Amino acid sequence: MSPMTTSDVKKNNKQALLRHIYENESSQQQVLCELLHLSRPTVINLIRECSEEGLIEKSGYYESTGGRKANAIVFIPDSKISIGVELLQDSYEITAIDLYGNTICTAWYEIGFVNEDSYFRNICNSITHFINGNKIDHKKILGVGIVLQGLISADGTTVTYGKILNCTGLHISVFTDHLPYPCKFFHDAEAAAQFELWSHPSLKDFIYLNIRSHLSGALIVNRSSLKGTDLKSGVFEHMTLIPNGRPCYCGRRGCMETYCSTQPLIDVTGHLHTFFEELRKGNRTCQECWNTYLLNLAAAINNLRMFIDYPVLIGGTLSPYLTEEDIDTLHRYASEKSAFPTEQRFIRQGQNQKALRCEGAAISYVKEYLHEIMNL
Numbered sequence: 001m002s003p004m005t006t007s008d009v010k011k012n013n014k015q016a017l018l019r020h021i022y023e024n025e026s027s028q029q030q031v032l033c034e035l036l037h038l039s040r041p042t043v044i045n046l047i048r049e050c051s052e053e054g055l056i057e058k059s060g061y062y063e064s065t066g067g068r069k070a071n072a073i074v075f076i077p078d079s080k081i082s083i084g085v086e087l088l089q090d091s092y093e094i095t096a097i098d099l100y101g102n103t104i105c106t107a108w109y110e111i112g113f114v115n116e117d118s119y120f121r122n123i124c125n126s127i128t129h130f131i132n133g134n135k136i137d138h139k140k141i142l143g144v145g146i147v148l149q150g151l152i153s154a155d156g157t158t159v160t161y162g163k164i165l166n167c168t169g170l171h172i173s174v175f176t177d178h179l180p181y182p183c184k185f186f187h188d189a190e191a192a193a194q195f196e197l198w199s200h201p202s203l204k205d206f207i208y209l210n211i212r213s214h215l216s217g218a219l220i221v222n223r224s225s226l227k228g229t230d231l232k233s234g235v236f237e238h239m240t241l242i243p244n245g246r247p248c249y250c251g252r253r254g255c256m257e258t259y260c261s262t263q264p265l266i267d268v269t270g271h272l273h274t275f276f277e278e279l280r281k282g283n284r285t286c287q288e289c290w291n292t293y294l295l296n297l298a299a300a301i302n303n304l305r306m307f308i309d310y311p312v313l314i315g316g317t318l319s320p321y322l323t324e325e326d327i328d329t330l331h332r333y334a335s336e337k338s339a340f341p342t343e344q345r346f347i348r349q350g351q352n353q354k355a356l357r358c359e360g361a362a363i364s365y366v367k368e369y370l371h372e373i374m375n376l
């Protein structure tokens with residue numbers, strides 16, 4: 001191993017200083033000297049350099065312990081901004097987050113997906129207006145993560161399977177030709193799972209179910225999406241749950257998608273919210289449908305856990321409607337179907353944030369940047 005150069009030492013010291021301030025949100029000069037074992041002149045120079053780069057600033061004072069009050073040196077959350085965009089069949093959403101993953105602003109557009117240049121130009125114009133309208137400095141933008149329901153190539157440039165939106169083969173150039181920022185595609189379940197990982201540092205391995213009007217999923221191993229040979233991460237929505245069952249958009253029958261998405265519930269009342277309103281009021285038809293749904297979901301969860309014994313996170317539009325009683329019932333049904341029943345609770349609700357898939361895609365650029373500047 002080559003000996004460290006002076007430049008290497010300075011880079012490591014700068015990363016350590018930034019990492020400490022970022023993780024604690026603020027610090028002070030003396031603490032940085034003591035914790036990082038750096039001289040006062042070194043710390044002063046690093047603080048000045050990071051301040052000139054717009055990453056930190058002096059803001060307020062700490063309480064005095066007998067001498068002069070020490071300046072509070074704080075990390076600037078919006079020194080860089082990342083953008084997330086989700087494309088759906090009937091709308092699209094744009095969200096901006098800061099370096100802590102906090103949502104700065106969001107906007108929703110009721111414009112349906114069309115695989116045409118005019119549609120993508122319209123989205124790019126919306127992104128530009130969104131940035132300008134919220135007075136975000138273009139120089140701060142790290143990149144734009146674009147979420148959709150489809151399988152994505154390893155480099156994030158191509159939709160390799162996009163039957164829901166009829167966009168197989170779509171290339172990221174439809175965005176990069178009109179936007180001056182890095183852009184990348186993200187599978188919707190993987191984006192949501194990434195936001196779960198960001199929000200819960202203790203999470204390591206889990207099965208993520210993104211349950212909406214279409215079902216998608218991701219298998220997270222050691223805090224990363226597991227990739228298969230065809231770059232599929234847990235497309236278990238197309239496992240056969242009921243042989244020769246309901247037709248699926250993939251062309252086969254009986255897929256988990258057709259029984260465990262929210263569509264069977266929506267079919268009863270026309271809207272998911274209406275279904276749960278009626279269910280909680282005691283509507284018998286909704287109760288019977290819900291019980292059948294939980295039985296099917298429990299069977300699917302049991303199948304997944306027979307393959308890999310990981311906790312299951314349920315996200316998507318279903319998650320906000322679930323009660324503790326629903327989760328208890330799912331556990332009971334899954335245990336009844338299992339060859340190896342357990343009392344351990346392994347099913348939990350994911351986060352209910354409306355734009356978490358947008359935020360999850362945007363987080364990718366934040367993580368890359370934080371690794372670059374502070375090896376986080």
